[in-house]
Structures are given as structure tokens and as C-alpha cells.
Amino acid sequence: MRMPIITLTTDFGERDGFVGAMKGVILSLVPEAQVVDIAHDIEPQNIAQGAVVLATAALFFPPGTVHVAVVDPGVGSARRALAVQTERYLFLAPDNGLLTYALEEEPPLRAAALTNPRYFRHPVSATFHGRDIFAAVAAHWVRGVPWEELGPEVPLESLVRLPLPQVQRHLEALEGEVIYLDRFGNAMTNITARCLEREWGQEWRRLVQVCLPDGRSLPVVGSYSDGALGEPLALINSADRLEIAVRQGRADILLSLQPGSRVRVQKRTPSQ
Structure with a gap:
């Protein structure tokens, strides 16, 4: 069986320990996972830039890959944390438009709000959902958690999308x-x-x-x-x-x- 692949795209940079903490959570739950860095030098809080970078790399991964993307100015607010499934991938990201370009190429089949605390790391920090929610859920997902247990379904038309400039x-x-x-x-x-x-x-x-x-x-x-x-x-x-x-x-x-x-x-x- 192929080892599960989980990618990380963030604006956390490499100077601090944020990315390492996310990897630690994943590997503690799934030691055999391949954790792949797409990019961590997105300009801080630049959702549009993160959306482009994610899309330019995510679509080249094999089917079954879990893509975790965290550029999250609204962390700790009422913004939703999402799981979005496409034909080939699972995307985990805040509902702020970060998936806009990726979902243009990989249309979503279904989406859920991540609300089940059973699959979070505890205690959940109000400032670090990348570690305590997105990384933890990614690890639990590849361990076989059923879709229905992640949280309630979210209508696809309600997903936040960035305004795409039209030609x-x-x-x-x-x-x-x-x-x-x-x-x-x-x-x-x-x-x-x-x-x-x-x-x-x-x-x-x-x-x-x-x-x-x-x-x-x-x-x-x-x-x-x-x-x-x-x-x-x-x-x-x-x-x-x-x-x-x-x-x-x-x-x-x-x-x-x-x-x-x-x-x-x-x-x-x-x-x-």
C-alpha cells in the first residue's frame, strides 16, 4: 500500500516552529505519512497569492493526496474550517477563498465544515488552527475517518471564492x-x-x-x-x-x- 501523502501550503515561513509543529502532529498520528512542503513563504495573510501557489503545485500530486492549506487572517473568528473533496484530492483549508484557483481546475464534489472535536488536537489554540485542526484532521482522514464524521455538509455554492479577474x-x-x-x-x-x-x-x-x-x-x-x-x-x-x-x-x-x-x-x- 502506498504511504499517504499530505502536503502543506502556508504563510508561516521557515524561521519559526509553526510548520514543524504541524508536521509533528501529523507524524504522531501517522508515522508513515509523507509530508510534502509546497510552500511556506507566502506573503503573510496574502490569500490571493496562496491560492495561486497552491493551484500551481497541488494538481500534480497523485490521487488520494491530502492538501492542507493555511493562509488564515481570520483564525479564531467565525470563519469556517473546511474539508473539500474533489475527484482526486481532499483539501483542508479555511473558508476564505484560498482554494479558489485549485477548485477551478478540480471541481468540488462535496464539502464539510470541520466541527467534530474528536479529530482535533487539544487544547485547540485560538491562534493556530493549522496545527490543532487542519493538520490533525488530515492525519485522522488518512487513518480512515468516514466523511460523515468530519462535520456537517456545506453547500458548494456557499464556499467563499476570490473574485477571479476575467479576460x-x-x-x-x-x-x-x-x-x-x-x-x-x-x-x-x-x-x-x-x-x-x-x-x-x-x-x-x-x-x-x-x-x-x-x-x-x-x-x-x-x-x-x-x-x-x-x-x-x-x-x-x-x-x-x-x-x-x-x-x-x-x-x-x-x-x-x-x-x-x-x-x-x-x-x-x-x-x-
Whole structure:
């Protein structure tokens, strides 16, 4: 039998003992578990950033993986603690939108509020549900706790979702925005490769250019190495989204990009 996999995504960082405490709770209950770190350097309380990071990694894990995600400004409040089951995974997270992007790719089948104290670590800290609720429930789940014992069912339509920026269609153009900056300063947008192919066909790369807020127009290339050293470029990244980058540089600094910056993809004119 394959050892259970439990992933952790948090804004706890690595300086303090928070992540270690969560792992300790899990391994005390399930010593054979594989506990995998997705990321712990999410900006403190930045739910939107956590949602993107979780989705870029969680979907590559094998079926049956339990994903624990904790970016939780409302810890200790009336916000719900959730279990959300999809076709392949169980997600455990606060009900604050942290699962938004993951559930766009992995539609939820059912959800429950984590209210059964039998599966919590006690005493439950009002400031550390990551350890006392989410990590503990993850461990109990892989030990075989029935779904019905986690807590009451939650209507899927009631799950908190972040407002997803929509790609706007204009005459021979698509307009989207930056949704995430990675540690290299690359700017990932909400415009997907699928969206671009649907608009302009499989040869869309040679038909379009990417226009930035500062007036620059960028070609779409295949990889970072296709651009000139220190120059901006656009490409489809490993998450299948349009990304603005600078070869061996930082697009966020050079181009003054941040989450929310508008990006326009438009058809080239014959002279371009």
C-alpha cells in the first residue's frame, strides 16, 4: 500500500516552529505519512497569492493526496474550517477563498465544515488552527475517518471564492491582468494558453503581440532563452498561462508590474 501523502501550503515561513509543529502532529498520528512542503513563504495573510501557489503545485500530486492549506487572517473568528473533496484530492483549508484557483481546475464534489472535536488536537489554540485542526484532521482522514464524521455538509455554492479577474474580449484583442509575481520577478497573468488558442488558433504565437501598461509591445517566444539578455519577453509558463518575464532580470522591477497590472494581447498589424 502506498504511504499517504499530505502536503502543506502556508504563510508561516521557515524561521519559526509553526510548520514543524504541524508536521509533528501529523507524524504522531501517522508515522508513515509523507509530508510534502509546497510552500511556506507566502506573503503573510496574502490569500490571493496562496491560492495561486497552491493551484500551481497541488494538481500534480497523485490521487488520494491530502492538501492542507493555511493562509488564515481570520483564525479564531467565525470563519469556517473546511474539508473539500474533489475527484482526486481532499483539501483542508479555511473558508476564505484560498482554494479558489485549485477548485477551478478540480471541481468540488462535496464539502464539510470541520466541527467534530474528536479529530482535533487539544487544547485547540485560538491562534493556530493549522496545527490543532487542519493538520490533525488530515492525519485522522488518512487513518480512515468516514466523511460523515468530519462535520456537517456545506453547500458548494456557499464556499467563499476570490473574485477571479476575467479576460475581456475586445476587437481582435484580449485583455487580462497580472495575478502573481514569482520569486524571479516574472509576472503570471490570468490569460491561459487555451484562451489564446481558442481566439486565434494553434498558430496564435506568430499572430499576436503583448502590450504592457508602459506602452511596450512584446513578442511571444517559446522559452526564456529565446529573449535577448536583460530584455522583456512574453511566453506561456509551466502553468499554461501567459507570463511577462525579463531574461536574467526582473519583470516586476523593470516593467513596474504588480498584481492587477493590465496586459493586452492583440493581433499584429501587417507592418509589425
